[in-house]
Amino acid sequence: MARCDTCGNHYDKTFTVTRGEERGTFDSFECAAQAMAPDCAHCGCRILGHGVEAEGSIFCCAHCARAVGEHELVDRA
Ligand SMILES: [Zn+2]
Ligand SMILES: [Zn+2]
Known part of the structure; x- marks a missing residue:
């Protein structure tokens, strides 16, 4: 056990x-x-998918990455 x-x-x-x-x-x-699982650096939700890495932080989506100033990332829908 x-x-x-x-x-x-x-x-x-x-x-x-x-x-x-x-x-x-x-x-x-x-x-x-x-x-x-890592937490999104912006909204704090748990990242169970691939997530988005930017500037040494990890985000749940490109929207959150952009919210802290990362403008290069775009979600592919
Ligand atoms: Zn348990
Ligand atoms: Zn997020």
Whole structure:
């Protein structure tokens, strides 16, 4: 039995997520996203898709990147 790093739940079907040097054990994707997904630097929402990287920050969409002064990025609809 492993323990979820986010909620502390003991569960027999936990999984591990590794990103670079970061590594965590979780009981659900909800908990994995809570712990591992980056937050948009503008609106603070959790980025579960690709996101947009600009000037060393990560944003959920081009709109948020533009809101802090990044004018080069455009969402492809
Ligand atoms: Zn959990
Ligand atoms: Zn955003």
